[in-house]
Amino acid sequence: MQTSSAIVLRRGTVLTMEPGQGDLPDTDVLVRDGRIAAVGRALDVPAGALEIDARGGIVLPGMIDTHRHMWQTAQRGYGSDWTLTNYFYFYYVNHVNLFRPEDIYAGNLLSALESMDAGVTTTVDWSHGLRTPAHADAALDALERVPGRFVLAYGDHSRGPWEWAGDFRDFVSRRGTGDGLVTFQIAFDVSDDAAFPEQAAFDVARELDVRVTTHAGVWGASGDAAIERMAQHGVLDDRVVYVHTGSLSDGSYERIAATGGHVSVATDSESGAGQGYSPTRRLRRHGISTSLSTDSSVAISGDMFHAMRATLSADRALGHLEAHARGETVVDNELRAADVLRYATLGGAEALGLDDRIGSIAAGKRADLVLVKNDRNPALFPILHPAGHIVQQAGARDVHSVLVDGRLVKHDGVLLLDARLAEARRAVEESLARVMKSLPAQDGSQPAGGRSAA
Ligand SMILES: [Zn+2]
Known part of the structure; x- marks a missing residue:
């Protein structure tokens, strides 16, 4: 899945962040070779392209x-x-x-x-x-x-x-x-x-x-x-x-x-x-x-x-x-x-200084994309004001898919980096065991030395 050279996000509401463009309902975003190849309706895509159903969701720049x-x-x-x-x-x-x-x-x-x-x-x-x-x-x-x-x-x-x-x-x-x-x-x-x-x-x-x-x-x-x-x-x-x-x-x-x-x-x-x-x-x-x-x-x-x-x-x-x-x-x-x-x-x-490469959804830009869609979250329906929904209703748990430079790193709500997450957990636990042992006893609400500071 992660190695597909082409990925298409199908029929989402696309917030391009391009000046003057507004929201694009029922729109596809095609990704090829790390770039956004096309943005439009009912796009033709290469054979073998991975299709992600974005209906009911919102696509925004990373x-x-x-x-x-x-x-x-x-x-x-x-x-x-x-x-x-x-x-x-x-x-x-x-x-x-x-x-x-x-x-x-x-x-x-x-x-x-x-x-x-x-x-x-x-x-x-x-x-x-x-x-x-x-x-x-x-x-x-x-x-x-x-x-x-x-x-x-x-x-x-x-x-x-x-x-x-x-x-x-x-x-x-x-x-x-x-x-x-x-x-x-x-x-x-x-x-x-x-x-x-x-x-x-x-x-x-x-x-x-x-x-x-x-x-x-x-x-x-x-x-x-x-x-x-x-x-x-x-x-x-x-x-x-x-x-x-x-x-x-x-x-x-x-x-x-x-x-x-x-x-x-x-x-x-x-x-x-x-x-x-x-x-x-x-x-x-x-x-x-x-x-x-x-x-x-x-x-x-x-x-x-x-x-x-x-x-x-x-x-x-x-x-x-x-x-x-x-x-x-x-x-x-x-x-x-x-x-x-x-x-x-x-x-x-x-x-x-990267606005010529990332930050908006347009053909030619690097494919850093986020699909917000969560059919299990009652707060994700109905969507009447897409930008308002992103800011005032959605949260990190509603991130369905994430692409960085055209590579899929999260799909269908699941981070595709299990081994890294396990490594991070081990590294943090080991770090905490030593760091916290080095700290003076405290009740957790105030760091040592902070109470009397101006
Ligand atoms: Zn800072």
Whole structure:
């Protein structure tokens, strides 16, 4: 099944995300040799093509998560009640040296499989636990075990990027290229140091022609001063992805907009941990390219349906709240379901510079596709507003089939990677047995050292 050179999704409702195209009911999508060969009604297909019955379902481009700390998935759910302060104390202060290459591998493998199962065909691994080259090898080894599209965003939060940017250069020359499904970014945050030592990391990014991803506008951690310093040194451009940004001023947004920068919004994380309010309304005012992300499964799963729903809810809630403060009533919601679906697909592709290859459904693009269909879920019937149904009604359990680069990785609700899942379970159990034994006793609601933090 996985080796069929041609696959056709028959008679689904296709949400192409192509500008001006709208929803296409009762439409086929033909995949050949890794690409979308045709989109249309009653398509002729090659003999032997695998046919997937998409009737009653919705076909959308593979979703794209532009910021996830995949290595932390081995501690899934442990930080469910954390603020950002709790998180910083746990990972950055108290246990910075706890995680071995094997722990990075376990988290990445589990997270990569979660992406495939949930229809997230591209995931940016914001990998800031790479303390040694062996950690980096482990991160990439895990991603290469899973046939998804990944961006390894190389980072090490325990050191300044000027200290490890050379390691990244060596890593890319040693491990680069491959099948093209795994590409690279460099991941670091800009400090308060007026000498701007981060220049060295920006220089390596330019030299290697990779994008920079950076947490920005994070309450109490990174603010307008970092954006101003980046502007002074001429490193703001359309190859920077700013993560969160909710605590930035309008002046910083103007700088990001003027230089074509992209923003990754992680609404669930921002609402609970306190980086700053989900900024989608402000990003629209400034015309800034927007994508979505899930941040870390230590608190929140990698389910992009939930990321879309949380973002739509936060955006609309703020609109109503602001209107009520003025004594007014919002008659029509400004942000539409189709808009957040765009954030989660084509917006992500734009952030990665891959929008000519993925992010929408059109002949010639790489075949990263998701069929949402679940006849066992009463919430999947009737479908009167397809984009709204994806955002407000469906969930990861409703992902019927997933293709990455034309390869079927999930079919009829079943992930076709059983051996990998078994390996991930063993690796995570082994990692947890050691990691948790190393932690001080606690009640599970607060990480050690987090209670008194400001
Ligand atoms: Zn983050």
